[in-house]
Amino acid sequence: MGGTDSGGHTTLTRRNFAGFASMMLLLEFIIVGMGAVDLLMIAPLGVDHIAALGLGDLIAIAVFAFFTGLVHAYAGRVAIAEGGGELSRRLPVLVAASLVVLLGFQALGVLLAAVMGPALSAIGQAPEIIPAVDAYLDIRLSGIVPALVASVLGVTLRVCGARNRATVVLALGFTANLVLDYLFLYTGLSGLFATPESGVAFATVLAQTLMVPVGAWFLFRVLRDRGDRLPRPGAAAVGAELRSLAPTACGIGGRHVNDYMSATVPILFIGTLGAGAVAATAVSGKLYTLYCRLPQSCFEAAFVFYGYVGESSREVLVRTFRTVTGYSGVVTAASAMIALAATPWLVAAFSGEGVDRALAQSMFLAYMVSMPVYFFDQILARFLAVHQRGNVLFGASTLTYAVALPLAWWSVFVLDSAFWAIASRGVVFALSALAFWWVLRRIWAAGRTPAEEAGADRPPAT
Known part of the structure; x- marks a missing residue:
């Protein structure tokens, strides 16, 4: 072993x-x-x-x-x-x-x-x-x-x-x-x-x-x-850690819930368009979920390696950010092109009798069209998690969730389109990615390292 x-x-x-x-x-x-x-x-x-x-x-x-x-x-x-x-x-x-x-x-x-x-x-x-x-x-x-x-x-x-x-x-x-x-x-x-x-x-x-x-x-x-x-x-050290850890955990958890709901609610709206639309969305959603394991695995690696340099200078943090983002971007882009090219075969493999495969392929494209902004939303969120900015993650996701619901509702009940109900998530990812990037740049400019923000039981690094 x-x-x-x-x-x-x-x-x-x-x-x-x-x-x-x-x-x-x-x-x-x-x-x-x-x-x-x-x-x-x-x-x-x-x-x-x-x-x-x-x-x-x-x-x-x-x-x-x-x-x-x-x-x-x-x-x-x-x-x-x-x-x-x-x-x-x-x-x-x-x-x-x-x-x-x-x-x-x-x-x-x-x-x-x-x-x-x-x-x-x-x-x-x-x-x-x-x-x-x-x-x-x-x-x-x-x-x-x-x-x-x-x-x-x-x-x-x-x-x-x-x-x-x-x-x-x-x-x-x-x-x-x-x-x-x-x-x-x-x-x-x-x-x-x-x-x-x-x-x-x-x-x-x-x-x-x-x-x-x-x-x-x-x-x-x-x-x-x-x-x-x-x-x-020591009790004092544990208390200091707890006062820092608990709100960060709740903030990150709140973002997870908002992300989950912003993905689930549009599917509930799509249910009003009929069983065919629901089935096609279910097939494409399963394919998208499986595909996302690839970029998500890179995001987790980026999260850990950025954390490893948490006591380093701004220059090291920025250099690590660029390197792990580049590595993750290459994997995400290459795998996305392969998945899009293989869409007809993937849909056929996961579709049962009666599923509109053309619609399922279209819905998979709706998921994938927002991949570039999804990439930055997800990876920037990992870096902010290392910086223990649970409040930012929760606040931004709550605001963007408030945007996601009207967009999905408009797409389904006004445009009568399941495609745009899913594709409109790209607007949400773009807004939160911009907010995360703005906060991360301010953190770097202030010279605050992740170690200083996470080290509740120790003095700031020099």
Whole structure:
């Protein structure tokens, strides 16, 4: 099993960047695969169970989008500490502060689970599936702690250079989820659960729980092999970290929710145009989601390598920004051209009987036409996350979300066009990218390094 990289995993080279991005691409597909396995396993039980699981998972994704703001805020700080050679000193404080935020998130998750059933009834969801959806969410939202702890451990392993071990942990979770789905749906163990959806939810939470001790053991081995000694965190340092980390996590999480909603609401509007438009949008949306794993893996690599130089001068930050943006841009542009050229074959592979393939191809183009501005929106957001600017990320995404809704509504209900409902997202990406670029340039001009903004328990770097 691979440990840490030999020869400086924090050094920005094409090989290191490509290695990190490739590993993230694999992890992205594993994560997407876990959700797909749940749906495939429950599908033989009938359409009502497919609908209940689909709706429950849709809601869970939105809720967890907010909570994973903690993972991104934590990841930026860990990358800065690793790049500055201070991980052993900073990690205990970061972990302690993160646990406090995590407990608050778990309490919020329990509260959301309690009101979910009445909320679904109030907005007119099909009454026959509400009990199953409610049962699914009760279990999923009770498992916020193991889900985020597993994610945090994976992030720490990746940032420390133990990429193979991080991949092993996630692969273990995928395998465990698959096996547990089968046991809880199709064996005598299914009798333990009130609904099949409860069994699927428990399988997910249990798989994530199993990932925690394995990830913790791997991390312990990595830190021991490096000779890192972890001091006991002081209460004052943890308090300072918490006051900085919590609002950043909530800001980044709020941006995630806004992004998710700005992608989902136009599809709900498109639903008024008929089943054909919905089916074509679903096919093109799935293809777009799969394609985006490529640029997203590069964005995550850019995020980490920019974090590694978080204690450096403005000149080093700008140089790193240009390099990782260039690397990511080449991959995004090349893969976009390949995806567009292969659109007819991709649509044919993912389309079932009755799907208007010409419309699906047009809708995929609608997604891809905004790729240039999507690229800058996403990668600039990663750099601001390293700078711990959760307030900027949330504020800009909220304003652009307010723009996205009228544009989608106008496209569907005035222009009668599903194409423009999706393509108009480019306006939103352009607005937020401009805002992010303006803020990032001001940060550089002020000479504030990410280490100074994230280092709640230490004096500013000199």
